Amino acid sequence: MSNPIRKIIIVGGGSAGWMTAAYLSRFLxxxxxxxxxxxxxxxxxxxxxxxxxxxIHSFNAALGIDEATFLKETNATIKLGIEFTHWSQINSQYFHPFGTLGRATGKVPFHHYWIRSLINHNNTNLAQYSIETVAAYNHRFQHPSGQANSPLENFGYAYHFDAAMYARLLKQKALEQGVxxxxxxxxxxxxxxxxxFIDKLIFDDGSELEGDLFIDCxxxxxxxxxxxxxxxxxxxxxxxxxxxxIAIPTDEQHPHPYTQAIAHPFGWQWRIPLQHRTGNGIVYSNQHISDDEAEHxxxxxxxxxxxxxxxxxxxTTGKRKEQWAKxxxxxxxxGGFLEPLESTSLHLTQLSITRILDFIPHGQITQPAITAFNSGMHKTYNEIKDFIILHYKLTQRDDSEFWRICKTMPISDTLKLKVELFQKTGNIIKDQEEFFRQTSWLAVMYGQGVTPENHHPMANGITEQDLFGLLNSTSEVIKQTVQHMPTHHALLQRIR
Ligand SMILES: Cc1cc2nc3c(=O)[nH]c(=O)nc-3n(C[C@H](O)[C@H](O)[C@H](O)COP(=O)(O)OP(=O)(O)OC[C@H]3O[C@@H](n4cnc5c(N)ncnc54)[C@H](O)[C@@H]3O)c2cc1C
Incomplete structure (x- = not known):
């Protein structure tokens, strides 16, 4: 099978449609x-x-959208991670930060040294070794320095933004680029x-439009x-x-640089602070609560x-069996939908678009391209699904039927292996291409109540005193660095 592509038709003008239009028109x-x-x-x-x-940084950069314009045009704020409340147990709380944990320690990842002190000295405070977490709770922000050995070298962050305003910004780009x-x-x-194959679209006014490749947005x-x-x-x-x-925006305007995900007996609630308002919503199972009660x-x-x-x-949570057909x-x-617990939908959109660009510049639709695209998307959807399930499966809550089902449901072998391995050895395995880093898996597994029984033996290679020094100096450097960071508020003021 080989079919030429000359006319690309994107159907749909939501975020996905305009992200696709802006990206393809920039590079094709x-x-x-x-x-x-x-x-x-x-x-x-x-x-x-x-x-x-x-x-999202690389997507915007590829489109030539600089950060200041983006923040201003979409009323965006900084997101350093997600705070999870009541997930492991009622009244429990943990933070899932972007970025890396601690500092470079050679062959053994930093978290193994922390596990050693957790096991030997009950050092339960993981958050103090994450600069993003400490900055988030102090409402501070600074761009990554890129400087080797600086705690700010890989400072990880994303954004909260108004998706409709983002779509407008991309629309403007796309139209300027000839869409x-x-x-x-x-x-x-x-x-x-x-x-x-799809031949043509027929519109409500009776007119028609033919195309070679149709992108369903x-x-x-x-x-x-x-x-x-x-x-x-x-x-x-x-x-x-x-x-x-159910989503309801409110007028609250004291943006903190992180998302909040608050669990309820039948689902969870998000709080996403933007410059001009706060996005709120509740995600729930209608088998376990009525719409009225959820809204209440x-x-x-x-x-x-x-x-x-x-x-x-x-x-309906899930995905199309094929993301690319004919x-x-x-x-x-x-293409599919996974609940917004880890804010992955627009990322999946971004991935689809960048992968499309791997395959269509040849100007042909070929079966190997379709197969490769579909298997790549299938893998990514499944990885994200596992990571989201992790939050539910590891709960210790049993105050409602909803949580009892979550706790006892079967999970994939891949996820099972990850959790068991962490529990037994402190090791965290992930594919090279997998988006969520070791820090993410660590934050969620530990935050949800999995305590590793062991650490890598190489973390025994330093004395107790040196271990204490390593951990102490790391948290102290993070604390000092954060104290000198500008506030998130100052950044937003500057943009305004
Ligand atoms: C509850 C919830 C919370 C979410 N939170 C997040 C989050 O925090 N982070 C994140 O990354 N993602 C999140 N998402 C996902 C995010 O909203 C979507 O990925 C994003 O908005 C893209 O949507 P879309 O463009 O695919 O669809 P839509 O926004 O629905 O756009 C569809 C478009 O298709 C057009 N269309 C439909 N039918 C026709 C037709 N017959 N003819 C012509 N045009 C047509 C419509 O006019 C519209 O322009 C969330 C989703 C939900 C449901």
Whole structure:
């Protein structure tokens, strides 16, 4: 199979559509490809999606969007990680920071030295060795220095932002880069008799548009990939029980540089501080609570005044069996959805787009490209799924049926191995390409209550006194460095 690509049609003008349009139009040569984005004025975008993870930096940089413009145009704030409350047990709390833990210690990762002191001296305070965590709780921020051996060398951060404003910024970029913009609603889709490929879109005004490659960014509607090509859906609702969300923004404006994820007996609630408002929402299983009660819980836990009516969202956790089928690629929510606990949706969108660019510049749709793309996306979705499940599976809560199911449900062999290995040896295994770093796995596994029974034997290679010195000096340097950082507030003031 080999089919030429000349006309690329993106259907959908949410974040996924405009991210795709901006990225492809920046990198694909105009003389070889034309790009058109179709957007319905009568079908709304999902209207949520405000927290990100660090790879957003490389996406923005590739698009030539500098940070100051981005922060200003999207009312963004800094995100140094996520605070989890009531997840392991009621009244428990831990922080999942971006970045790395402690300092470089040669062959044995720093956390093994900490485990030695945890086992021998009950040193339970892991957070003091994470500069992002200490900065987050002190509401401070500084850009990574890149300087070797500095605690700021790899300072990890992402953003909270207004996704609609981001989409507008990308739209402007895409239009400047020559993307054609059509505001019409797709009513029908015609297939080619010869090979079942998508031939053309038929709009509600009766006009038509042909294309070679169609990118489905129609959100949960999945108009092309599912309603037309029927690729099928892998439903993961038995592993991740939540299937509803309600979002209500409030007027609260004291942004702290981290996301809050607060567990409830039937799901959890997010708090995402932006410059001009706070995004709030509750994610829950409607098998375990009614919509009314979920909304009531959310409202009870809001800190500011609501700015809008509640936005009710239904979802089925999972992913399309194929993200790329024939001449159609699903990007964004049309490809699948995992609840926003670790803010990974826009990252998945970003990955799809950058991977598309690996395969289509040849100007041909080939079966090996489709197979490689699908297997890469399948792997990434599964890795993220495992990481999200980790938060539920390791709970010690049994105050509700919801948590009891989470605690006892079967998990993948990969996840089981990771947890058991950490528990027995303190080792954390991850693939080279896997996004979540050792620090992330460590923070969540320990935060959820897994205490390692052992550490790497090489961490015994220093005396008790040197161990004490290593840990003490590391936390002291972090404390001092954070004290000298500008405040997050100062950064936002400067932008404004
Ligand atoms: C509760 C919740 C919380 C989330 N939180 C986060 C988060 O914190 N971080 C994160 O990274 N992600 C998050 N996400 C995911 C994020 O919202 C999405 O990844 C992102 O908004 C992209 O959505 P989309 O563009 O795929 O779909 P949508 O925003 O739904 O856009 C779909 C587009 O398709 C168009 N369309 C549909 N049908 C037609 C048609 N027939 N003809 C023409 N156009 C059509 C619509 O007009 C619209 O423009 C969250 C999602 C949910 C549900």
């Amino acid at each position: 040569p105009k003389e070889s490809f034309s790009i058109t984005l179709i957007e319905s004025t009568s079908i709304e975008t999902i209207g949520v999606g405000e927290a990100t993870i660090p790879p 054609n913009h059509v505001q019409k609603t797709v009513r029908n889709i015609a297939l080619k008799d010869s090979n079942g 129609t959100g949960f509607a999945a108009l092309l990939i599912e309603k037309t090509l029927h690729v099928g859906y892998e439903d993961w609702s038995e592993e991740l029980l939540c299937n509803r969300a 819980t959310l409202r009870k836990n809001l800190k500011g005044q609501p700015l809008k009516d509640p936005n009710y969202i239904r979802f 001449n159609c690629i699903a990007v964004g929510l049309s």
